[in-house]
Amino acid sequence: MIDRIRQVVRDHARLPIDVNELEDNADLYQAGMTSHASVGLMLALENAFDVEFPDSMLTRAVFQSISSIAEALSKLEVPAA
Amino acid sequence: MNRLTDRDEDFLTGIRRIAYEIAGPNADAVDHDARFPIEAVDALRGGGALSAFVPVELGGRGVSFEAIAAACFELGRRCGASAMVFAMHQIEVASIVRHADDAPWFQEYLRDLVREQRLIASVTSEIGTGGDMSRSIAALTPGDDGTVRFEKQAPTVSYGAHADDFLATLRRSPDAEPGDQVIVLAARDQVTLEQVGTWDPLGMRGTCSPGYTIRAEFLPEQVLPTPFTAVATESMVPISHILWSHLWLGIATDAFERARTFVRAQAKQRPEQPPPTAQRLSHLMSELSLLRAEVNSALADFEVASEGSRDRLSTMATVLRFNNLKIAASEQAPRVCQGAMGICGIVGFKNDTPFSVGRHLRDTMSASLMVANERIHMTNASLLLVAKDV
Numbered sequence: 001m002i003d004r005i006r007q008v009v010r011d012h013a014r015l016p017i018d019v020n021e022l023e024d025n026a027d028l029y030q031a032g033m034t035s036h037a038s039v040g041l042m043l044a045l046e047n048a049f050d051v052e053f054p055d056s057m058l059t060r061a062v063f064q065s066i067s068s069i070a071e072a073l074s075k076l077e078v079p080a081a
Numbered sequence: 082m083n084r085l086t087d088r089d090e091d092f093l094t095g096i097r098r099i100a101y102e103i104a105g106p107n108a109d110a111v112d113h114d115a116r117f118p119i120e121a122v123d124a125l126r127g128g129g130a131l132s133a134f135v136p137v138e139l140g141g142r143g144v145s146f147e148a149i150a151a152a153c154f155e156l157g158r159r160c161g162a163s164a165m166v167f168a169m170h171q172i173e174v175a176s177i178v179r180h181a182d183d184a185p186w187f188q189e190y191l192r193d194l195v196r197e198q199r200l201i202a203s204v205t206s207e208i209g210t211g212g213d214m215s216r217s218i219a220a221l222t223p224g225d226d227g228t229v230r231f232e233k234q235a236p237t238v239s240y241g242a243h244a245d246d247f248l249a250t251l252r253r254s255p256d257a258e259p260g261d262q263v264i265v266l267a268a269r270d271q272v273t274l275e276q277v278g279t280w281d282p283l284g285m286r287g288t289c290s291p292g293y294t295i296r297a298e299f300l301p302e303q304v305l306p307t308p309f310t311a312v313a314t315e316s317m318v319p320i321s322h323i324l325w326s327h328l329w330l331g332i333a334t335d336a337f338e339r340a341r342t343f344v345r346a347q348a349k350q351r352p353e354q355p356p357p358t359a360q361r362l363s364h365l366m367s368e369l370s371l372l373r374a375e376v377n378s379a380l381a382d383f384e385v386a387s388e389g390s391r392d393r394l395s396t397m398a399t400v401l402r403f404n405n406l407k408i409a410a411s412e413q414a415p416r417v418c419q420g421a422m423g424i425c426g427i428v429g430f431k432n433d434t435p436f437s438v439g440r441h442l443r444d445t446m447s448a449s450l451m452v453a454n455e456r457i458h459m460t461n462a463s464l465l466l467v468a469k470d471v
Contacts, residue, residue, distance in 0.1 A: 016258065029258075030258065031258065032258035032259075034259075034260050035215055035260070035310075035460075036463055039466060039467055042467045046467070052469065055396055055397055055398055055468060056396065060395055061395075
């Protein structure tokens with residue numbers, strides 16, 4: 001799952017750096033993700049994993065890092081594999 | 082909605098007195114000369130109102146947020162510029178109170194604020210960001226002897242020449258991304274201000290808000306521990322929208338009152354037949370009611386969202402809710418003022434009659450520009466793509 005998240009982050013978070021330079025728990029906002037880009041990332045993740053994030057999950061903290069996104073997706077019962 | 086406490090009521094009694102006896106009588110001169118409402122601000126200082134929101138533990142008055150909002154409304158009824166200066170200052174105070182956590186420097190600062198009634202100006206906008214406050218160009222930079230410093234080009238700093246302290250947003254460091262922001266508080270004697278351009282605007286003239294190049298050098302402890310994004314979402318943005326909309330409601334309410342007084346005077350001249358303006362006044366009252374309902378319900382919603390942890394304030398539904406308040410109130414307030422002018426006619430249009438509403442109209446026309454409504458619509462449009470319960 002982490003690899004797929006990384007790919008979506010690479011394509012949609014519009015980071016000024018290569019996502020592979022980031023640890024799983026690195027702060028995406030500090031890495032340069034704007035709040036505007038984060039909305040695009042949310043939409044792309046919903047698409048890629050065929051889920052809908054409930055509003056309670058649409059917070060800055062959830063999209064802060066690759067690992068926090070993975071945690072949120074697993075709560076939505078996306079298989080880890 | 083919570084009931085106001087006795088402490089709140091005492092505070093508001095003092096505010097109403099200042100509004101009626103000091104801010105109101107000076108409002109036309111402040112507007113005409115585009116000068117700072119120094120009499121009203123000195124009276125607010127004298128009554129300890131600048132630190133009213135500081136908790137009692139730190140020596141403040143500990144009044145509720147609702148009372149602060151009500152104070153903006155009361156001042157707005159008498160002088161829009163005085164109300165805006167008060168509101169802007171309270172936005173900065175509330176942001177510090179809510180996000181200083183236990184940082185000793187900021188705790189001590191709040192005690193100083195109580196003792197010295199210091200006025201805080203905001204340096205959040207920046208030339209080159211296109212009005213987007215969630216990005217900064219200026220950066221916090223290491224200075225000499227363990228200090229930090231910055232230089233920022235601000236297109237407007239409200240009452241910059243009259244402030245004791247400056248709350249500025251900056252990038253965290255010279256190599257930080259534009260959205261990685263901190264808030265710093267620099268005192269007047271740590272700052273040099275170089276005014277850029279003049280101040281001769283259509284309305285809110287007494288806020289004295291020209292542009293400045295601001296340079297400051299200060300201690301690292303003067304950086305607020307909470308990142309700006311959290312402060313903005315949980316406090317600064319919703320609180321700005323609530324306090325501003327309260328004072329816009331105050332201005333619109335006074336414009337309505339002037340129209341009502343005008344219609345009553347007309348009716349007294351020919352008691353046998355209600356004047357045609359009476360019906361227009363009824364239309365105007367329903368426009369004012371819409372504005373009042375939106376402003377009051379937003380305050381109640383904020384109280385609910387703030388209960389317990391502040392997590393609810395960062396949900397998209399909540400962000401949208403307070404963005405909508407700003408858009409709705411900033412468009413409705415000048416509409417009410419224009420309606421009042423339509424009723425009063427030429428005596429409303431003239432600047433020197435008891436029914437003058439030109440200042441009201443001009444002051445409220447600033448509402449849709451301070452944080453441009455189109456920028457807020459842009460944010461909302463993007464949030465609406467993913468938010469579910471709105």
